[in-house]
Amino acid sequence: MLERLPFFRRTLPYQMFDRQRFGLEANSAKILERIYHKGQALAWDGQQLLGDLVEQHGVPDLDRDRKLALGRLFAVIMWGELAAWKVSAALAEELDAFEAKMAATSQAHDEARHFYVMHDYLTLLDAMPDRLDRGAETLLSEVIGADHLAKKLLGMQLMVEPIALSLFHVVRRLNIEPVLTGLMPYYERDEARHVALGIKYLPAMLKTMTTRERIELYAFQLRLVTCEMWSSFGMMRDLKTLGVDPRMMANVGRAKQLSALEMLLRELNVDSDLPLQVLDRYGLALLEATIPEGGPLRQRLRRVAQVALRGATVTEAGIEFTH
Numbered sequence: 459m460l461e462r463l464p465f466f467r468r469t470l471p472y473q474m475f476d477r478q479r480f481g482l483e484a485n486s487a488k489i490l491e492r493i494y495h496k497g498q499a500l501a502w503d504g505q506q507l508l509g510d511l512v513e514q515h516g517v518p519d520l521d522r523d524r525k526l527a528l529g530r531l532f533a534v535i536m537w538g539e540l541a542a543w544k545v546s547a548a549l550a551e552e553l554d555a556f557e558a559k560m561a562a563t564s565q566a567h568d569e570a571r572h573f574y575v576m577h578d579y580l581t582l583l584d585a586m587p588d589r590l591d592r593g594a595e596t597l598l599s600e601v602i603g604a605d606h607l608a609k610k611l612l613g614m615q616l617m618v619e620p621i622a623l624s625l626f627h628v629v630r631r632l633n634i635e636p637v638l639t640g641l642m643p644y645y646e647r648d649e650a651r652h653v654a655l656g657i658k659y660l661p662a663m664l665k666t667m668t669t670r671e672r673i674e675l676y677a678f679q680l681r682l683v684t685c686e687m688w689s690s691f692g693m694m695r696d697l698k699t700l701g702v703d704p705r706m707m708a709n710v711g712r713a714k715q716l717s718a719l720e721m722l723l724r725e726l727n728v729d730s731d732l733p734l735q736v737l738d739r740y741g742l743a744l745l746e747a748t749i750p751e752g753g754p755l756r757q758r759l760r761r762v763a764q765v766a767l768r769g770a771t772v773t774e775a776g777i778e779f780t781h
Contacts, residue, residue, distance in 0.1 A: 471554040473554065474554050474555060474556045474559070475556050477555070477557075480554070480555040480558075480662050480666075481661075481662040481663075481665035481666060482555055482557070482558070482659070482662045483662075486557075486658040486659070486661075486662070486725070487555075487556075487557040488557075489654060489658050490557035490558050490560065490561040490654075490655065490658050490659060491556075491557040491560055491561070493560070493561040493564055493565075493651055493654055493655060494557075494560035494561055494563065494564040496651065497564035497565070497567065497568060497648075497651065498564070500647065500648075501567070501568075501571075502571075502644055504571045504572075504574060504575035504578075505575075505578075507575070507640075507641070507644065508575055508578055508579060508582075508637070508641070511636075511637045511640040511641065512582065512637060514636075514640075515636040515637050515640070517582055518579065518582050518583040518635050518637045518638065519583075520583070520634075520635055523699055524634070524699060524700060525583060525584070525585045526585060526587075526696075527695075527696035527697075527699035527700050528583065528585060528634065528635065528638070528696075528700060529580055529583060529585025529586060529587055530585075530587050530591070530693075530696050531625065531693060531696050531697070531700070532576060532579070532580060532638070533580065533586065533587045533590060534590055534591070534594045534689070534693070535576055535622060535625065536573060536576040536577055536580060537590055537594075537595075537598060538594075538598060538618060538622055539569050539572040539573040539576060540569075540573050541598040541601060541602050541614070541618070542565070542569040542572075542614055542618070542619070542652075543566055543569035543570050543572075543573055544602055545601060545602060545610045545611075545613075545614045546562050546563075546565040546566040546569055546614070546652075547562075547566045548607070548610060549562035549565075549607060549610065549611065549655075550562035550563040550565075550566050552607055553607065553659075555659070555662070558655070558659045558662075561654075561655045561658075561659070562655060565652045565655060568648045568651075568652070572645060572648065575641065579637065579638065579641065582637075583635075591689065591692035591693065592688075592692065593685060593688035593689035593690075593691065593692040594689040594692060594693070596685050596688065596689075597618070597682065597685035597686060597688070597689050598618070600613065600678075600681065600682060600685055601613035601614050601617075601618060601682070604678065606671065606674075606675070607663065608660060608663045608664065608667060608671070608675055609674075609675060609678050611655070611656050611659065611660050611663065612656060612660060612675060612678070612679060613678070613679075613682055614656075615652060615653055615655055615656025615657075615660075615718075616653065616656040616657070616660070616715070616718045616719060616722065617679065617682050617683075617686070617715060618682075619649050619652055619653055619656075620653065620711060620714035620715045620717075620718050621686060621711045621714075621715070622645075622649055623646060623649050623650065623653075623714055624707060624710040624711035624714055625707070625711075626642045626645050626646045626649070627642075627646065627710060628702055628706075628707055628710060629642060629700075629702075630642035630643065630646070632700070632701060632702065634700055634701075653718050656718070656722070657718065657721045657722050657725055658725065660722060660725075661722065661725045661726045664726065676733065679737065680737065680740060683737065683740060683741045683744065684744065686711075686741075687741065687744035687745060687747075687748050688748070690704065690707070690708050690711075690745075690748065690749060691748040691749060694749060704749050705745070705749055705751065708745050708749060712738070712741060712742075712745075716734060716738060719734055719737070720734065743763075
């Protein structure tokens, strides 16, 4: 349980340079430290970039239906960036390990920029919805309100960020609106770097957790998969309006998540892929139930049972992150 101490009881973390205390491997520590310095070197001016893209392509404009659909989808991104900002700020405050604290601080800076740039873009597009779909809101609230730093780290870096990367990838490829297309590579580059914080530091956190805490973490992960499928179902109409196949979108996200989680297992030196199989088959069963390919009800229920028992082949490229 993450406990917040009264201000007067907080002390300077003199042990922050002791990697062994946190179970942090030297190579992982170097990568985490480089995340901070690379983030500084690659930081971009959001106001300048958005202004340059508008000058090049004109003020964003789409027909009414596509404008509203794009606004609803990227409002999820905007509020997701705020959630990531809050989570990374909490990690920067609460993590004592020097290199991990630096990486989280760099991410908080990136997420703040992502949030205000997306807000400004949706304002220019005149497509700012009043609030999110209930599924997306529940997903983000689960991560923000998690009661353990490991849950926040897993939820944001290895579950939510890959989904955001999927949407960036698909929207950029389809070139739905040129200003947004121009923004996407900058978002993708930053978010791919953020995934490394989860992959490189979560193993160290897991080493210090009790068996009960690990079980709770896995149960939390399954709950997030449920929320993600609920959120995907809510976005289905808008994806179709923009010419995006919702199942293709879900498969891209699934592949990126699995790739990130496979990297995590390698960091943990875990040979068994059973935890991933259970997680993936559960997600696939939900996908078949919420965004079916079509056909009679009996056939759809049969597919749900088949993927739950046997799984399916990943068909999209996995995630890549930079050090």
